Amino acid sequence: MAAAAMNMQTQSAKIRKDLRQTFRNKRLALSTAQQMKAGKQLVKQFQEHAVFQNAQNVALYLSFNGEINTQALIDHLWSLKRNVFVPILHPFCKGQLLFQAYTPNTKMRHNQLGILEPVLDVRYVCPLENLQLILTPLVAFDTSGNRLGMGGGFYDRTLVALQNKKHQATVAGLAHELQLTSTLPTETWDIPLPYILTSSKLYSFS
Ligand SMILES: Nc1nc2c(c(=O)[nH]1)N(C=O)[C@@H](CNc1ccc(C(=O)N[C@@H](CCC(=O)O)C(=O)O)cc1)CN2
Numbered sequence: 001m002a003a004a005a006m007n008m009q010t011q012s013a014k015i016r017k018d019l020r021q022t023f024r025n026k027r028l029a030l031s032t033a034q035q036m037k038a039g040k041q042l043v044k045q046f047q048e049h050a051v052f053q054n055a056q057n058v059a060l061y062l063s064f065n066g067e068i069n070t071q072a073l074i075d076h077l078w079s080l081k082r083n084v085f086v087p088i089l090h091p092f093c094k095g096q097l098l099f100q101a102y103t104p105n106t107k108m109r110h111n112q113l114g115i116l117e118p119v120l121d122v123r124y125v126c127p128l129e130n131l132q133l134i135l136t137p138l139v140a141f142d143t144s145g146n147r148l149g150m151g152g153g154f155y156d157r158t159l160v161a162l163q164n165k166k167h168q169a170t171v172a173g174l175a176h177e178l179q180l181t182s183t184l185p186t187e188t189w190d191i192p193l194p195y196i197l198t199s200s201k202l203y204s205f206s
């Protein structure tokens, strides 16, 4: 690669790294009470929008590091007898996620990134094409639906794989309102999100 192009790339990586730190700190500054409230309001918002209704198989995630609390939403989906799936780091395909069923009885463990995940049991892994709704975590989002994640590229890879499937799932990011910024720097592999749901509104990008 030419030196100038290399320099551009390292600069962009540094900007993304700094933005990650800034927005991770912002969401970590929320109190437990604020997190609980945001999690409950997220359920209200979820119930208000037609795009989220009727999905039987829903991919969600278990919140950490100040991410908007998803437990109330998971409880809500369980009460409706919907199936909830959460990500597992693929045991040998580095950077890939598997989505496995999550119930109150699922045996859990901490993965190498310190996040709780179900103990792998292939019987309960859901193929991407069987998911009707995928709700993704994010660190920051902008007014065009661009998403900045934790930096592993896990969801970017999932979203690419999804584009190649016949059955199109609805994909939406979940976030606190304070994770919104006007413009994020993007990379060639980034896939913008069509929807982002916060505790106060649904952002629709088309
Ligand atoms: N709740 C949740 N689950 C998720 C994600 C997420 O963003 N949120 N992911 C979305 O992709 C995947 C995990 N991605 C992650 C990427 C980096 C780090 C992280 O903490 N990195 C540390 C260094 C960790 C280490 O190497 O020990 C750091 O940045 O300080 C965590 C998760 C799958 N599961």
Ligand SMILES: Nc1ncnc2c1ncn2[C@@H]1O[C@H](COP(=O)(O)OP(=O)(O)OP(=O)(O)O)[C@@H](O)[C@H]1O
Binding pocket: 016, 137, 147, 148, 149, 150, 151, 152, 153, 154, 155, 156, 157, 160, 187, 189, 190
């Ligand atoms: N579709 C893809 N195929 C292969 N590598 C990818 C793909 N998408 C992203 N990557 C790689 O993953 C790394 C991290 O990407 P990026 O910084 O965009 O992660 P992120 O979106 O913040 O994280 P995440 O999606 O896990 O929340 C980059 O080095 C990139 O090259």
